[in-house]
Amino acid sequence: MLLMHNEVTVNEDDKVPGAAKDIIKQQPNGGIWLFSPHFGVYVSPGLGLYSWGKGTEESFFSRIGDPPVILDTSKTILGATQIRNWYFNRGYFNATSTYSIDSMHQNSKKAQVHYFVTTGKQYFINKIEIEGANEEQARLISQFQAQTLLHKGDPYDATKLEDERSRLSQIFRSKGFYYFTKNYITYEVDTLLPGEQVELTMVISPREVEKDGIITWEEHQIYRIKEVYIRPDVNLKNLTPPQDTLIHSSYHILYNDLRYKPRYLTDAVQISDSSRYDEEAVKDTYSHLVRYKAFGLTRIRFEPGPTDSLGPTLNAFVNLSPLKKRTFTIEPEASLTSGNFGITGSVGWINRNFFGAGEALEVRLNSGLEYQSTAISTGVSATFEIRAEVGIEFPRFLLPFNTEGLMPKRMQPMSSISSYYSWLTRIEYTRQTFGGLLSYNWRESRTKIHTVDLVDLTFSRISDTSQAFMNALTDIQRRAFTSEFISATRYTFLFNEQLEKKTSNPRFLKADVEIAGNFLGLLDNLTNAGEDMDNGARGFLGVQYFQYLKLQADGRYFWNLRKKRAWVNRLYAGYVLPYGNSKIATDTGAARIPPFSRYLYMGGTNDLRAWTAYRLGTGTQENTNYTTGDHLSFATGTFKLLYSSEYRFPIYSIVRGAVFVDAGNIWYTGGLQSERTKLTPESLIADMAIGSGVGIRLDFDFFVFRFDLGVKVRDPGRIAYNDEWVLFTQNIPRNFTYNIALGYPF
Numbered sequence: 001m002l003l004m005h006n007e008v009t010v011n012e013d014d015k016v017p018g019a020a021k022d023i024i025k026q027q028p029n030g031g032i033w034l035f036s037p038h039f040g041v042y043v044s045p046g047l048g049l050y051s052w053g054k055g056t057e058e059s060f061f062s063r064i065g066d067p068p069v070i071l072d073t074s075k076t077i078l079g080a081t082q083i084r085n086w087y088f089n090r091g092y093f094n095a096t097s098t099y100s101i102d103s104m105h106q107n108s109k110k111a112q113v114h115y116f117v118t119t120g121k122q123y124f125i126n127k128i129e130i131e132g133a134n135e136e137q138a139r140l141i142s143q144f145q146a147q148t149l150l151h152k153g154d155p156y157d158a159t160k161l162e163d164e165r166s167r168l169s170q171i172f173r174s175k176g177f178y179y180f181t182k183n184y185i186t187y188e189v190d191t192l193l194p195g196e197q198v199e200l201t202m203v204i205s206p207r208e209v210e211k212d213g214i215i216t217w218e219e220h221q222i223y224r225i226k227e228v229y230i231r232p233d234v235n236l237k238n239l240t241p242p243q244d245t246l247i248h249s250s251y252h253i254l255y256n257d258l259r260y261k262p263r264y265l266t267d268a269v270q271i272s273d274s275s276r277y278d279e280e281a282v283k284d285t286y287s288h289l290v291r292y293k294a295f296g297l298t299r300i301r302f303e304p305g306p307t308d309s310l311g312p313t314l315n316a317f318v319n320l321s322p323l324k325k326r327t328f329t330i331e332p333e334a335s336l337t338s339g340n341f342g343i344t345g346s347v348g349w350i351n352r353n354f355f356g357a358g359e360a361l362e363v364r365l366n367s368g369l370e371y372q373s374t375a376i377s378t379g380v381s382a383t384f385e386i387r388a389e390v391g392i393e394f395p396r397f398l399l400p401f402n403t404e405g406l407m408p409k410r411m412q413p414m415s416s417i418s419s420y421y422s423w424l425t426r427i428e429y430t431r432q433t434f435g436g437l438l439s440y441n442w443r444e445s446r447t448k449i450h451t452v453d454l455v456d457l458t459f460s461r462i463s464d465t466s467q468a469f470m471n472a473l474t475d476i477q478r479r480a481f482t483s484e485f486i487s488a489t490r491y492t493f494l495f496n497e498q499l500e501k502k503t504s505n506p507r508f509l510k511a512d513v514e515i516a517g518n519f520l521g522l523l524d525n526l527t528n529a530g531e532d533m534d535n536g537a538r539g540f541l542g543v544q545y546f547q548y549l550k551l552q553a554d555g556r557y558f559w560n561l562r563k564k565r566a567w568v569n570r571l572y573a574g575y576v577l578p579y580g581n582s583k584i585a586t587d588t589g590a591a592r593i594p595p596f597s598r599y600l601y602m603g604g605t606n607d608l609r610a611w612t613a614y615r616l617g618t619g620t621q622e623n624t625n626y627t628t629g630d631h632l633s634f635a636t637g638t639f640k641l642l643y644s645s646e647y648r649f650p651i652y653s654i655v656r657g658a659v660f661v662d663a664g665n666i667w668y669t670g671g672l673q674s675e676r677t678k679l680t681p682e683s684l685i686a687d688m689a690i691g692s693g694v695g696i697r698l699d700f701d702f703f704v705f706r707f708d709l710g711v712k713v714r715d716p717g718r719i720a721y722n723d724e725w726v727l728f729t730q731n732i733p734r735n736f737t738y739n740i741a742l743g744y745p746f
Helices: 018-022 045-052 061-064 072-088 134-145 156-173 262-266 277-292 466-470 477-479 518-527 716-721
Strands: 002-010 032-034 041-043 096-103 107-118 124-129 185-191 197-206 206-209 214-219 224-231 245-250 251-253 295-304 315-320 326-337 339-353 360-373 382-394 414-425 429-441 448-463 482-494 507-516 539-540 548-560 565-578 583-586 589-592 640-651 656-668 690-700 704-714 736-742
Touching: 018 072, 018 640, 061 134, 072 096, 072 107, 134 156, 156 185, 156 277, 214 539, 245 262, 251 414, 262 277, 262 466, 277 295, 326 414, 429 548, 466 690, 482 518, 640 690
Parallel strands: 002 107, 124 197, 224 251, 224 315
Antiparallel strands: 032 041, 096 107, 185 197, 206 214, 245 251, 295 315, 326 339, 339 360, 360 382, 382 414, 414 429, 429 448, 448 482, 482 507, 507 548, 548 565, 565 640, 583 589, 640 656, 656 690, 690 704, 704 736
């Protein structure tokens, strides 16, 4: 019989957690039910491919498909035991389970297994005691007691007991207990109390030591670091002992050929002599050295050192195998950005350790072709760009004084300086751009990163502008579309828990503040080096410089519900405030606008997916012709609000599915608005556009290929016609938007 469905009933009608269902040993072929298991249809791509290939080894489709899951009663019995144990481990010590096997839809060859669980009453923790901890371990347990996962009155949960073992083991290993592992922590549980109560005893066992075939037990000891040795020139093909030694900041650098300045090496090593062994410092050292991108292999090992008056010691050995100093690269690349397909190629040259302190000089020449949507039509046109760039990355802060010891090593301070020239031609215009950037970056912790782009210069000239393109823009956009001189300073904060294994529901926040034009304005005021422009503004070299403030915040929350199932929510807000020299002449005086490149827009593969990029808004302006499917204008704004919610689930193997809803809009502010484009507290809800859809993703771990089908649900541009709920009033085929992209949308 083909296993089609597992169903679990707990206490006759209780809701069953997804994790309890996932633990059952034998699961049906991967797929989804259309409607319900009782009267619907089961779609299994893997099983379909296998059947298409007739199940033969010679068939390609059978090899990539999923063989049918044939009901195995021994696995069913094991599944019933597993689900009972799942409840047992959550304090239902009297849980029982049974099962039944039923044919589905009067088809004797298809079966479902129905598991029945009676949990009984749940047991709660009445008392927690700790035995076997030495004085220092007891002090550490008390010091970090606020972080404990076990509390009196909580239900018994074996998962939390295991997590508490890991938590304490990590604390001990970060405070000097080098040989400690979580296996030294066990539990004794006494259930012979009146009522549903348990007494919990955590037992910390002594360290097991084997010497000359005899096993003895010793008290756990704190180990200090005696000496730290760094070997920066390990040659895996010729393992010769080092001939020279250099001491810098108490670190011993062993070498045959020292290519690096000592500080470059010692800045990355966060293990220090005379300190306690710290496993977190070891991890941070690995992370710092990986970020250097200078070494192909890093290995840190410890050996017992002499025991002195303060106790036992360890010697640390940091062995590094350097990459080639110079590397020449050729990189072809295909991209999908906001629905635009592009092919590019780049030729690069990297000189590692350029000044002897780990600096990386990179020279790169890029050229590519991208097909982008245009303001002239709803189709796409070819965009050709050639770009030359030179940059240097410094593994420290680039400042006019010695920065050694300026900030903790764990923050991994980095700096970069770069400049570039770009020539871009589209059907609508040609743009030449010169740019330069001075940037600083550091990590506050594993989840928090700070970036300061101290100087970001962009000087661009627009030429060969198509009149049809200018006619397609609104009056505000037309006035903003000009050559630009931008001198910006930007601060970005990134908080990301997605790589933290201990965080079950990770959070993500990216926020940045960008302010531009103040330096150029001050220079102009002090030196009068600027010149008057035709629109009443000031500029340099015939190009207006802009002053503005731009704020953006992008927050996400990932609810991991079951294995490979997640509900992800995103909230984004952006605002641009032009001021000072960001002005244009109007019939009524002067208005202030941001540069065209800093406007906000809606739509695209990573945005509101029912609309293509730049084709939604502004406010309640009509922008979609539902008879032809064409879009009427190129929409931008100075304020943006976007909310997205997406449920992700597995289908088969690398194939994932998604159902999503996006809502948002853009508006004009600061005197640029009209009656239909203005932002008010009421319009934040009343002008909200809503799109929904489904997606298919191929998740190869190292990259994701994504296809999303979006459908417009509510279009605020139709409010004037009283039919804004376009899902029910407009032609559905004209309402679809197809999105092909790489990576998840958020």
